[in-house]
Amino acid sequence: xxxxxxxxxxxxxxxxxxxxxxxxxxxxxxxxxxxxxxxxxxxxxxxxxxxxxxxxxxxxxxxxxxxxxxxxxxxxxxxxxxxxxxxxxxxxxxxxxxxxxxxxxxxxxxxxxxxxxxxxxxxxxxxxxxxxxxxxxxxxxxxxxxxxxxxxxxxxxxxxxxxxxxxxxxxxxxxxxxxxxxxxxxxxxxxxxxx
Numbered sequence: 001x002x003x004x005x006x007x008x009x010x011x012x013x014x015x016x017x018x019x020x021x022x023x024x025x026x027x028x029x030x031x032x033x034x035x036x037x038x039x040x041x042x043x044x045x046x047x048x049x050x051x052x053x054x055x056x057x058x059x060x061x062x063x064x065x066x067x068x069x070x071x072x073x074x075x076x077x078x079x080x081x082x083x084x085x086x087x088x089x090x091x092x093x094x095x096x097x098x099x100x101x102x103x104x105x106x107x108x109x110x111x112x113x114x115x116x117x118x119x120x121x122x123x124x125x126x127x128x129x130x131x132x133x134x135x136x137x138x139x140x141x142x143x144x145x146x147x148x149x150x151x152x153x154x155x156x157x158x159x160x161x162x163x164x165x166x167x168x169x170x171x172x173x174x175x176x177x178x179x180x181x182x183x184x185x186x187x188x189x190x191x192x193x194x195x
Contacts, residue, residue: 052081052082052083052084053083053084053161053162053163054083054084054086054160054161054162054163055078055083055084055085055086055161055162055163055164055165056085056086056087056157056158056160056161056163056164056165057071057074057075057085057086057087057094057095057098057165057166057167058087058088058094058095058154058157058164058165058166058167058175058178059071059093059094059095059166059167059168059175059192060093060094060167060168060169060172060175060194061090061091061092061093061094061095062092062093063092063093063094063097063167063194067097067167067194068092068093068094068096068097069097071094071097071098071101071167072097072098072100072101072104073101074101074165075097075098075099075100075101075102075105076101076102076104076105077101077105078101078102079101079102079105079106079109079110080105080106082109083109084109084110084111085098085101085102085109085110085111086111086112086113086157086160086161087099087102087110087111087112087113087157088112088113088114088115088150088153088154088157089112089114089115089121089125089128089129090125091122091124091125091128094167096125096128099112099128099129099132100128103131103132107131107132107133108133108134110132110133110134111134111136111160112129112132112134112135112136113135113136113153113156113157113160114135114136114137114138114153115138115141115144115146115149115150115152115153116137116138116139116141116142116144116146116149117137117138117139117142118135118137120142136156138152138153141153147174150174151174151177151178154174154175154177154178154181155178155181158178158181158182158185158187159185161187162187162188163187163188163189163190164178164179164182164187164188164189164190165189165190165192166178166179166182166189166190166191166192167192167194168191168192168193168194169193169194169195170193170195171195179191
């Protein structure tokens with residue numbers, strides 16, 4: 001009889017030390033061909049912990065001056081921390097503010113990727129790019145519409161960075177597509193909605 005009680009006590013201990021997690025049929029399942037989530041999180045953590053990053057700043061052209069000032073201040077601070085800012089040209093809005101901010105801190109830490117060529121940019125954008133040492137032009141996109149060239153340009157900017165900061169509205173399809181592309185590329189993403 002004592003032996004039976006002992007076994008019963010051992011079974012009680014086993015029951016107390018084990019945790020049972022119910023699994024619903026509705027829960028997401030990991031497919032064998034999906035990327036390893038642990039590796040993705042490790043890569044994101046490593047990117048966040050890097051002392052110097054390649055940070056893309058893109059976003060809406062239609063911004064109030066207060067938002068532009070915040071972006072300019074952000075770009076200045078990021079460059080002073082040793083980061084490289086990657087953006088595109090723009091006479092106003094997010095990209096222009098990022099350029100102004102990075103130029104204040106250190107022009108060598110700014111990379112501007114244009115959707116087409118400098119000659120195809122409006123004169124105010126051309127003026128803004130004076131003194132920017134690292135400009136990438138694309139004469140091969142000269143015959144594309146600006147909208148199509150900008151979509152390709154956003155992807156190029158995202159491919160070149162390890163972190164994306166995007167300022168957009170909920171209705172901006174082009175920028176939402178850029179954010180989705182960055183997610184697919186496992187970039188660290190910060191999105192600021194302006195509406």
